[in-house]
Amino acid sequence: MWTEFVSADGLVSVGRKNLLTDLKYSSKERPIIAQLFTGHQEAMLKASKLIAELGFDGLDINMGCPDRAVEKQGGGSAMIKNPNMAIAVLNAAREGVGNNIPISIKTRIGYNKVDLDWIKLLLEQKIPALTVHLRTRKEMSDVPAHWELMPEIISLRNMISPSTLIIGNGDVESMEDARAKVNKYGCDGIMIGRGIFGKPWFFEKKSRVRTPEERLKILVEHAKLFEKTFGGRKRLKNFAVMRKHFKAYVNGWDGAKELRAKLMKTETAREVELVVKRYIKAVLK
Numbered sequence: 001m002w003t004e005f006v007s008a009d010g011l012v013s014v015g016r017k018n019l020l021t022d023l024k025y026s027s028k029e030r031p032i033i034a035q036l037f038t039g040h041q042e043a044m045l046k047a048s049k050l051i052a053e054l055g056f057d058g059l060d061i062n063m064g065c066p067d068r069a070v071e072k073q074g075g076g077s078a079m080i081k082n083p084n085m086a087i088a089v090l091n092a093a094r095e096g097v098g099n100n101i102p103i104s105i106k107t108r109i110g111y112n113k114v115d116l117d118w119i120k121l122l123l124e125q126k127i128p129a130l131t132v133h134l135r136t137r138k139e140m141s142d143v144p145a146h147w148e149l150m151p152e153i154i155s156l157r158n159m160i161s162p163s164t165l166i167i168g169n170g171d172v173e174s175m176e177d178a179r180a181k182v183n184k185y186g187c188d189g190i191m192i193g194r195g196i197f198g199k200p201w202f203f204e205k206k207s208r209v210r211t212p213e214e215r216l217k218i219l220v221e222h223a224k225l226f227e228k229t230f231g232g233r234k235r236l237k238n239f240a241v242m243r244k245h246f247k248a249y250v251n252g253w254d255g256a257k258e259l260r261a262k263l264m265k266t267e268t269a270r271e272v273e274l275v276v277k278r279y280i281k282a283v284l285k
Helices: 016-023 040-051 066-071 081-099 116-123 148-160 175-185 213-228 241-251 256-263 269-285
Strands: 033-035 058-063 102-110 131-134 165-169 189-191
Touching: 040 058, 040 066, 040 081, 040 269, 058 081, 081 102, 081 116, 102 116, 102 148, 116 131, 116 148, 131 148, 131 269, 148 165, 148 269, 175 189, 241 256, 256 269
Parallel strands: 033 058, 058 102, 102 131, 131 165, 165 189
Antiparallel strands: none
């Protein structure tokens, strides 16, 4: 499991306390990897020491996020345009954790165009694992992932750093699809990102389609867990964060759009539960 990615700069600032919420984990999630981003080696040096102290099993550096706010800080996809800083940040992380935990990287296949020299450069750093989102930064998630490039990436790995695990990312719809991609393209594993939204049952050994009623009941449970974890007096996260999950859970059937509109106006898990109960009783029963 990977954590939500967290700003290394933030972890070494006065806002550190709030960001530590994103690094909470339970023993059930092990092995658990903390993912950080930054464009500043000094921040990574200090933040990586903290990650080791918090007992994580590994540290992953995000060098692929296309978010403009992340890029503005020099992190995420901005690293692709600044390889010298990317290597400096990696080395700072290595210095910070010492020999305590491994350091991996997640990235994309290029910035404005496919650039496998970038992948080659990262492999030359002999990292234990490299996750490759098979799109460029320019493509965002607007085109199909370029899985046809994975065999070439595997060949580069075999020549440059045979011990580096290659993890593919992009357009993986189910566990069956993940296994099929591993078998077809030769990568060592698969990372699931957006594919799990609205489908927390994704990792079942054999997937099955959930009915709208089943999905809605799981959505209610999700809302309650969110509120229990991040709500209360401390109000660590705004309940509005759940809205992106409403979109993922509630789609694909007649009337879903109208239900989503009602859910978007809710501000508590209790309100979500009431809206869903009324909908199930009036529409699905």
